[in-house]
Amino acid sequence: MSTDFSRLSLNSATTKKWTLAEAVDGCARAGIPAIGPWRDRVAEAGLDKAAKLIKDAGLRVSSLCRGGFLTAADAEGQAATLADNFEAVREAVALDTQELFLVVGGLAPGEKDVVAARQRVADRLEELVPFASENGVRLVLEPLHPMYAADRALISTLGQALDLAAPYDAKAVGVAVDTFHVWWDPELKAQIERAGRENRIASYQVCDFNLPIAADALLSRGMMGDGVIDFATIGTWVRDAGYTGDIEVEIFNQEIWDADGDTVLETMKQRYAELVLPYA
């Protein structure tokens, strides 16, 4: 079994109990060369200190999670959204990553008009792209599983993300392929091919889709191999689309969060080597 972990990245949500410093140390101990931190962990450490401790450990930052939540319906909410996303861009720069994930947000409170809410995503994106581009940061549109459409992200398919990205340069707006969110999509192969042609694949995130769906539906993400996802097939599509970047493992799962972090990283390396790497 190949044990080339040079493209493996730990998304910090996978080891939720760990501070950023602990996650960085864990990656260093495990020989994992990259990390995808969440902004709350960065803020907790302090931005400059976070950047320094990652750099001092010799790690890359594969992406920053996350900006977005662009669907506020009122002027005040929209201004706050933009300010927060500008700040996220600055954090990405400080952390030396080009990839800023956007989870675009769901319906406004009480709203039911998905068409209007999606239009607001497009409108905010138009305001946000120039600032991000000037700072050398790519906005990464992440389609989320349709079960989160109402309350987390009204981008539900890779095709839809690519349509939203279409007005912008591929260096300015990319898309994420997160196996959990997109594995079910009958258009997945065609849209991954399209994303490749358009040079928009900014991130490949892996985790499994566990059944039954967890009582808290957000926590149904599983360790690769524990659920229903065919990593060989999707991985091959992503590879054939030309993606050669980092492969982030991002898992929200109570059992994994409750486990010892070093053990989680060892399991993650093993499953990655067995199920993901041979097709990467």
Next chain:
Amino acid sequence: MSTDFSRLSLNSATTKKWTLAEAVDGCARAGIPAIGPWRDRVAEAGLDKAAKLIKDAGLRVSSLCRGGFLTAADAEGQAATLADNFEAVREAVALDTQELFLVVGGLAPGEKDVVAARQRVADRLEELVPFASENGVRLVLEPLHPMYAADRALISTLGQALDLAAPYDAKAVGVAVDTFHVWWDPELKAQIERAGRENRIASYQVCDFNLPIAADALLSRGMMGDGVIDFATIGTWVRDAGYTGDIEVEIFNQEIWDADGDTVLETMKQRYAELVLPYA
């Protein structure tokens, strides 16, 4: 408020506690002119007796729920599937409905290859269509919400259902628009328009998408108005696509199942009159 209930149909799953006879009586009391029975309730009553009691009450059968589960990977399972679906066609004939819902099934046990499993759906459909057509029964492909893709239905979008239906006459294979399953789809308007052009809309089912997702994810269906769905917009699209058939209310929801059946039907009529009928 208009109170024309001439297109309203009770799917028997909404009043799960009721036997078929009780549901038929409930519809008669409430002035609901149509019913969509599930096969288990029909079997419990006995097919001939079920047909007679529905007819004697003066009700229409808007559809029969459900055949399908076409994804067995072994020859024995596939033969059993076909036999069961042939039987479902015979039941539809006996109940005097042309519309037989198919929930097509998910992955086989241990399987992860969605591409192969979807091909088996197409293969079984090819074997099933001639028998159904000879008997005057239309097979109704129902896209299910992607959260059920792995274990219930590998048809996840209306577009995918239409692609599967494409080789067959519109009288032989139709599609269902169930608001719960499809509301999130960014392609929904375009695919409802396509379904109208192709004369394939065989059923319009309404219920809401409740949040948070229920601990048993199957039970997140809600009474119209209790969740996030915009019935005005989707209803207008379905109407403009030319659909003039029955509108079935199908809700799996523990609280509704625990409530008094007559009260549920009254609420259903009220919400239908308020949220669905003005756009139908």
